Amino acid sequence: MTTGDLIVGGVIALMVIGAILVLIRNRKLGRNSCGCKCSGCCGSRSPNVIIEEENCDCKKN
Amino acid sequence: MTTLKDTAVGSTVKVRKIGGEGALKRHIMDMGITKGVEIYVRKVAPLGDPVEVTVRGYELSLRKEYAEMIEVE
Amino acid sequence: MSYTIALAGNPNCGKTTLFNALTGSSQRVGNWPGVTIDKKVGRIKGTDSELVDLPGIYSLSPYSPEEVVSRNFIVDEKPDAIINIVDATNLERNLFLSLQLIDMGIPMVLALNMMDQIESLGDKIDVDKLSEELGIPVVPISAAKKQNIDGLVTRIMSVAEKKQTPHLMRYDEAIESLAEEAEKALSGKVPEENIRFYAYKLIEDDSLVNERVPGARDAISVSLNALEEEYDDSADSIVTDNRYEKISAIVSESYTKAPRDERGTLSDRIDKIVTSRIFGIPIFIGIIALVYFIAMYDGDLGQAPGAWATAWVNDVLFGEIIEPGLTQWCIDNGVNEALTGLLVDGIVHGVGAVLGFLPQMIILFICLVILEEVGYMARVAFVMDRIFRYFNLSGKSFIPLIVGTGCGVPGVMACRTIESEADRRITAMTVTFMPCGAKLPVIAAITAALAGAWWVGVFAYFGGIVLVIISGIILKKLKHLAGKPAPFIMELPPYHMPRLYSSAKSVFDRSWSFVKKAGTIILLTVVIIWVLSHYTPSFEYIDENLGDSILAGIGGVLAYLFIPLGWGDSWELASATLTGLIAKEDLIGTLAVVLESASDEAEDVGDILAQMMSQSAILSFFVFNMYCAPCFAAIGAIHRELGTWKHTGIAVAYQCLLAYFVAMIVYVVFGTINGDAIEWYSYMFAVIDAVILAYLLVVKDPFRQLGNPGGTEE
Numbered sequence: 001m002t003t004g005d006l007i008v009g010g011v012i013a014l015m016v017i018g019a020i021l022v023l024i025r026n027r028k029l030g031r032n033s034c035g036c037k038c039s040g041c042c043g044s045r046s047p048n049v050i051i052e053e054e055n056c057d058c059k060k061n
Numbered sequence: 062m063t064t065l066k067d068t069a070v071g072s073t074v075k076v077r078k079i080g081g082e083g084a085l086k087r088h089i090m091d092m093g094i095t096k097g098v099e100i101y102v103r104k105v106a107p108l109g110d111p112v113e114v115t116v117r118g119y120e121l122s123l124r125k126e127y128a129e130m131i132e133v134e
Numbered sequence: 135m136s137y138t139i140a141l142a143g144n145p146n147c148g149k150t151t152l153f154n155a156l157t158g159s160s161q162r163v164g165n166w167p168g169v170t171i172d173k174k175v176g177r178i179k180g181t182d183s184e185l186v187d188l189p190g191i192y193s194l195s196p197y198s199p200e201e202v203v204s205r206n207f208i209v210d211e212k213p214d215a216i217i218n219i220v221d222a223t224n225l226e227r228n229l230f231l232s233l234q235l236i237d238m239g240i241p242m243v244l245a246l247n248m249m250d251q252i253e254s255l256g257d258k259i260d261v262d263k264l265s266e267e268l269g270i271p272v273v274p275i276s277a278a279k280k281q282n283i284d285g286l287v288t289r290i291m292s293v294a295e296k297k298q299t300p301h302l303m304r305y306d307e308a309i310e311s312l313a314e315e316a317e318k319a320l321s322g323k324v325p326e327e328n329i330r331f332y333a334y335k336l337i338e339d340d341s342l343v344n345e346r347v348p349g350a351r352d353a354i355s356v357s358l359n360a361l362e363e364e365y366d367d368s369a370d371s372i373v374t375d376n377r378y379e380k381i382s383a384i385v386s387e388s389y390t391k392a393p394r395d396e397r398g399t400l401s402d403r404i405d406k407i408v409t410s411r412i413f414g415i416p417i418f419i420g421i422i423a424l425v426y427f428i429a430m431y432d433g434d435l436g437q438a439p440g441a442w443a444t445a446w447v448n449d450v451l452f453g454e455i456i457e458p459g460l461t462q463w464c465i466d467n468g469v470n471e472a473l474t475g476l477l478v479d480g481i482v483h484g485v486g487a488v489l490g491f492l493p494q495m496i497i498l499f500i501c502l503v504i505l506e507e508v509g510y511m512a513r514v515a516f517v518m519d520r521i522f523r524y525f526n527l528s529g530k531s532f533i534p535l536i537v538g539t540g541c542g543v544p545g546v547m548a549c550r551t552i553e554s555e556a557d558r559r560i561t562a563m564t565v566t567f568m569p570c571g572a573k574l575p576v577i578a579a580i581t582a583a584l585a586g587a588w589w590v591g592v593f594a595y596f597g598g599i600v601l602v603i604i605s606g607i608i609l610k611k612l613k614h615l616a617g618k619p620a621p622f623i624m625e626l627p628p629y630h631m632p633r634l635y636s637s638a639k640s641v642f643d644r645s646w647s648f649v650k651k652a653g654t655i656i657l658l659t660v661v662i663i664w665v666l667s668h669y670t671p672s673f674e675y676i677d678e679n680l681g682d683s684i685l686a687g688i689g690g691v692l693a694y695l696f697i698p699l700g701w702g703d704s705w706e707l708a709s710a711t712l713t714g715l716i717a718k719e720d721l722i723g724t725l726a727v728v729l730e731s732a733s734d735e736a737e738d739v740g741d742i743l744a745q746m747m748s749q750s751a752i753l754s755f756f757v758f759n760m761y762c763a764p765c766f767a768a769i770g771a772i773h774r775e776l777g778t779w780k781h782t783g784i785a786v787a788y789q790c791l792l793a794y795f796v797a798m799i800v801y802v803v804f805g806t807i808n809g810d811a812i813e814w815y816s817y818m819f820a821v822i823d824a825v826i827l828a829y830l831l832v833v834k835d836p837f838r839q840l841g842n843p844g845g846t847e848e
Contacts, residue, residue, distance in 0.1 A: 002467065002468040002469065003467065003468075004468045007467070007469075008464060008469050008470075008474070008477050009473055012477060015481065015653075016658065019653060019657045020658065022654050023654050070406075078367075079371065083197070084195075084198075087195045087197055087370070090370070090371065090374045091192045091374075093226065093227050093230065095375045095378055096367060096375055113516070117226040117378070118224075118226055119224050119226070119227055
């Protein structure tokens with residue numbers, strides 16, 4: 001095990017753990033796989049598309 | 062008997078009568094289309110349906126089956 | 135004191151925004167008995183009272199479940215007061231409901247919403263006059279901007295406490311005297327406070343009222359017939375006309391319009407072409423093509439900036455600078471070979487391959503956001519409506535599809551707005567045929583693999599739409615999914631210039647999500663894939679000949695399935711497809727990792743694919759992955775929508791099967807035209823697939839349901 005190994009191993013481990021933590025945090029906040037709040041992918045919903053706002057119920061799980 | 066379906070784009074017509082019955086007729090009236098009201102035909106979608114009109118100051122998009130029920134002059 | 139307040143109003147007038155503003159997080163969702171409509175209840179902030187959200191309705195006729203639910207709630211549950219939310223910019227139509235609510239005789243306040251828009255239009259509303267004419271208090275608000283919500287709460291509380299019933303409206307004398315008669319006929323048989331509502335409904339020959347009080351209509355039939363003769367119209371028409379006349383009068387007295395500027399007509403003129411019979415669809419195709427052309431073109435005429443940037447990031451930034459640099463550093467510092475591999479060939483190369491598409495993604499996002507902001511997407515729904523209806527699908531189904539081009543998860547959830555259950559389920563199953571944000575890098579990679587064929591993106595979109603339509607046709611033949619599409623009335627708001635801040639924010643948000651996803655899900659997938667592909671089942675590290683790895687074993691089994699599609703027995707392609715279940719971008723990431731050692735030069739995924747397979751095989755790989763099962767998140771959303779895992783499984787299986795069939799046909803057809811070598815069994819399968827599809831499409835009752843006369847009649 002060289003120092004190089006430790007550094008690289010450490011960096012990789014950090015990235016992996018970091019990624020997992022972010023994903024768990026997203027789960028709890030109800031974010032969908034786009035990474036935004038449930039109703040619509042942030043921005044893909046324009047004010048001009050008439051959708052009843054009543055369709056955001058990702059909490060209903 | 063001319064109906065809304067046959068009305069040209071850009072023209073304004075007056076409703077003479079609403080045909081049909083039951084839910085369909087009710088729906089049309091609930092949207093504000095009643096005897097004597099003026100309808101301005103704004104556009105007709107490609108392939109002829111739906112028809113977009115201006116009625117009582119707001120815009121509405123009507124299916125062919127509705128437009129057929131509305132007699133105009 | 136704790137009151138029960140009902141919230142009633144038209145759909146799309148900001149009712150939900152108001153409900154949320156009034157109740158905050160205390161809302162609970164349940165069900166109205168007997169129907170599949172959500173019932174939302176919440177405590178009004180700052181009070182002890184409950185707010186019940188009635189479904190959005192245009193009128194209190196007895197025809198739709200939403201109206202019936204609302205009527206019955208008011209009559210049977212007897213709320214202490216009603217808040218009628220009205221869209222001030224659409225006053226006449228909204229007041230139609232208001233007048234009927236007023237007839238109910240229950241304490242009521244009219245919340246005049248969207249006052250901010252009235253202001254920006256330059257119009258003026260005389261609130262006091264309006265209130266006087268209607269006979270109820272009117273409170274101007276802006277729910278979206280949270281203006282005067284407190285004023286509304288104070289007012290409704292006071293009205294509920296004082297039991298301040300509306301001053302009843304008077305219509306034409308002839309009708310009023312008929313109404314008096316009706317009230318006499320109904321007296322004692324219906325709640326006294328609501329008697330005027332019942333009287334008018336009786337005149338209108340309302341079926342529910344006739345049920346409740348049979349024979350009452352006969353009691354007034356003499357005067358009724360006289361009235362109908364006099365006006366030469368049916369009673370319900372007369373009443374409706376009267377209401378609108380009254381509304382007209384009220385509105386003209388209280389509403390002052392500012393002189394309208396050219397904007398409205400400019401919208402009209404644009405729409406005349408954009409939604410015209412001849413140009414509408416070609417324009418749509420043209421616009422999508424233009425968007426992809428700008429983002430991804432790479433051919434004889436040069437390189438689009440997006441394509442150039444992506445190539446630079448992949449070949450130069452990562453290929454010549456970062457990766458060799460890192461590798462060198464690792465060698466210099468004596469880092470273990472496997473660890474180096476994991477870092478450079480796995481993580482950096484894999485994630486980098488996906489991130490490399492960021493420039494093209496940004497350009498795409500800019501274009502798409504502009505289209506949405508300007509208002510074009512609503513026109514698209516309008517244009518597609520006819521086509522959809524021709525195939526017996528509701529035009530309303532198109533909106534979830536549009537949402538689905540961003541992300542499939544909210545797209546599936548957007549299906550809730552479709553009333554017809556059959557349509558809702560079918561749309562939920564087919565939303566993921568639309569290319570979502572995650573599929574964009576895949577489109578970009580395949581475009582590169584096919585030497586800058588920007589039409590790939592267009593193909594993905596329209597292929598998706600075609601598959602949705604095909605699915606609609608086929609699935610509607612299943613007995614429990616048949617049904618007539620519900621009527622769809624839609625409003626087209628005027629065009630407006632894209633708002634700089636919100637557009638920029640949208641583009642940024644989407645781009646940042648893309649980056650975040652790369653750093654999380656894709657990172658994790660890539661790590662796992664690298665490990666699985668660089669170790670044999672006996673845990674030996676291998677650098678080349680990855681065909682001996684664990685992943686190759688797994689992928690190899692799956693690869694047999696895809697041989698007829700022209701993929702060869704490539705475990706790499708099969709594994710990539712599998713990781714597509716985690717995230718569609720993983721297709722790129724996985725391919726980058728497992729194909730990396732296939733060439734010594736740093737080449738991006740597109741180039742490697744182009745070397746590995748014929749063009750038609752690349753296309754079949756693309757087609758299959760575009761339309762097969764969506765990512766787990768989307769599958770989860772489908773499950774939430776369809777209800778059972780059994781149905782979800784069927785939906786996913788259907789998608790995979792259809793994707794396979796279509797990919798097969800595409801492979802064979804394109805390959806033959808292109809002159810690629812195609813095996814005999816591929817031809818055979820393609821023909822079988824085409825026959826099966828044709829059979830399902832054409833034959834009236836392919837599923838042989840007993841006692842089902844074709845299924846599409848209703």
